[in-house]
Amino acid sequence: MNEWVKVDVPTQFPMRCTTCQNAKDLLDTWVELPGGWRVYYCKNCARMAARAFGWSRGKEQDRLANATDVLAEKDKEIADYKRLYEDARERTTMLVADGNAKADHIVFLEGRLEQLTQRLTSESRSLLELVNTGPEEAA
Numbered sequence: 001m002n003e004w005v006k007v008d009v010p011t012q013f014p015m016r017c018t019t020c021q022n023a024k025d026l027l028d029t030w031v032e033l034p035g036g037w038r039v040y041y042c043k044n045c046a047r048m049a050a051r052a053f054g055w056s057r058g059k060e061q062d063r064l065a066n067a068t069d070v071l072a073e074k075d076k077e078i079a080d081y082k083r084l085y086e087d088a089r090e091r092t093t094m095l096v097a098d099g100n101a102k103a104d105h106i107v108f109l110e111g112r113l114e115q116l117t118q119r120l121t122s123e124s125r126s127l128l129e130l131v132n133t134g135p136e137e138a139a
Ligand SMILES: [Zn+2]
Pocket: 017, 018, 019, 020, 021, 022, 041, 042, 043, 044, 045, 046
């Protein structure tokens, strides 16, 4: 006898749970009935069977049955947070690079301002000397 296997979607006729109409999230029992009917059980019917045998009951059983879904949801949440973190990190890196470029530009502009200041100071000194010496002496 083969181990029962959980399948998301059945591949054999009648493509659904043997005891109800559920057509996904099934156990494949590998049992073939006359006429080629494959025996599948869905989660709900398996839960009913477990309760009938007294193996598990009520809320605790539901909690355990849903634990996989909860884990999958948490994994998705973690993936979402990782994506957000990566986006934020990328943006921060870009902002830092932009800030560095602006700081370099400010240094460049300060240097240019210093050059202009020196040139204008020097030119105005020359003009002042010209004024102080007067036209007779300059000529
Ligand atoms: Zn069923």
